[in-house]
Amino acid sequence: MKVAFIGGGTMGEAMIKAILQKSIASPSDVMVSDISAERRSHLSEHLGVSVTADNREAVRWGEVTVLAVKPQALPRALIGLEGVAKPQQLILSIVAGASLKALSSALKHHQVVRAMPNTPAQIGEGITVWTCTERVTEEQRRLAGSILAATGDEIAVDEERYIDMATALSGSGPAYVYLVMEALIDAGVYIGMPRATVERLVLRTLLGSARLAEETGRHPAELRNMVTSPGGTTAEALVVLEEARLRSVLMDAVVAAYEKARSLGG
Numbered sequence: 098m099k100v101a102f103i104g105g106g107t108m109g110e111a112m113i114k115a116i117l118q119k120s121i122a123s124p125s126d127v128m129v130s131d132i133s134a135e136r137r138s139h140l141s142e143h144l145g146v147s148v149t150a151d152n153r154e155a156v157r158w159g160e161v162t163v164l165a166v167k168p169q170a171l172p173r174a175l176i177g178l179e180g181v182a183k184p185q186q187l188i189l190s191i192v193a194g195a196s197l198k199a200l201s202s203a204l205k206h207h208q209v210v211r212a213m214p215n216t217p218a219q220i221g222e223g224i225t226v227w228t229c230t231e232r233v234t235e236e237q238r239r240l241a242g243s244i245l246a247a248t249g250d251e252i253a254v255d256e257e258r259y260i261d262m263a264t265a266l267s268g269s270g271p272a273y274v275y276l277v278m279e280a281l282i283d284a285g286v287y288i289g290m291p292r293a294t295v296e297r298l299v300l301r302t303l304l305g306s307a308r309l310a311e312e313t314g315r316h317p318a319e320l321r322n323m324v325t326s327p328g329g330t331t332a333e334a335l336v337v338l339e340e341a342r343l344r345s346v347l348m349d350a351v352v353a354a355y356e357k358a359r360s361l362g363g
């Protein structure tokens with residue numbers, strides 16, 4: 098499968114590495130168009146893919162073209178691409194906020210996938226939610242699914258509004274987790290433990306808790322209750338978290354991110 102990328106930054110590179118690693122494409126089947134000469138030489142040197150500075154060339158070449166530039170760079174990246182892709186070619190956008198309608202009309206192209214990955218894609222542990230226009234064929238859906246599955250898990254959804262919701266949950270989600278991680282590390286240091294020990298404790302606690310939830314399939318409330326003995330230390334901490342409205346603050350944060358994602362889409 099010939100896969101072209103417009104934008105070979107953090108996310109573009111993560112996807113390229115993943116599709117090469119999973120043998121979905123070989124380096125000769127990947128072309129990256131990037132405005133940055135530094136990115137082009139990095140990608141060609143380290144991954145052996147072909148590179149260009151001409152976005153039109155990439156779109157003409159690829160069976161699938163992945164749009165992986167930042168939202169603010171998108172209008173410029175789309176210049177000259179109107180009507181370039183043929184119906185048998187698929188455009189797969191990971192650009193936050195760019196709607197299927199906006200992309201289809203800017204490109205004069207009706208086979209478009211819109212996806213929202215997240216940064217753990219860099220190590221094959223991402224989760225991507227995606228949807229597509231009606232005219233995307235079964236075969237094109239299969240191609241999109243296999244490209245996206247290379248970076249971790251993928252979920253196809255029928256309604257585009259779920260992409261903005263996923264942006265607020267799984268797209269931005271790693272930032273929420275890192276903030277919690279950082280705060281717990283600060284707390285451990287504050288009560289007097291050596292920083293290096295605290296960092297290991299916090300990381301393994303987050304990883305282990307997530308894996309336990311995944312492997313047992315048990316509801317988080319049930320797993321939380323298992324740690325909370327009557328009159329014990331965890332119960333003491335949980336009261337403080339409830340009094341500080343941790344749950345509603347998290348809800349408000351997700352709603353704010355969702356509203357922002359919707360406003361980006363116009």
Ligand SMILES: NC(=O)c1ccc[n+]([C@@H]2O[C@H](COP(=O)([O-])OP(=O)(O)OC[C@H]3O[C@@H](n4cnc5c(N)ncnc54)[C@H](OP(=O)(O)O)[C@@H]3O)[C@@H](O)[C@H]2O)c1
Pocket residue numbers: 103104105106107108109130131132133136152165166167168170173174175191192193213214215216268
């Ligand atoms: N990172 C995330 O957490 C995440 C998660 C989900 C979705 N996404 C989406 O993924 C997309 C890419 O994000 P990223 O973090 O990979 O961005 P990035 O690191 O900035 O990569 C974008 C690359 O595209 C290049 N570029 C800019 N304008 C271009 C143009 N007109 N033609 C060709 N190349 C151009 C940039 O070059 P310069 O640096 O020289 O401008 C850069 O090398 C974004 O739309 C974002 O919404 C990101």
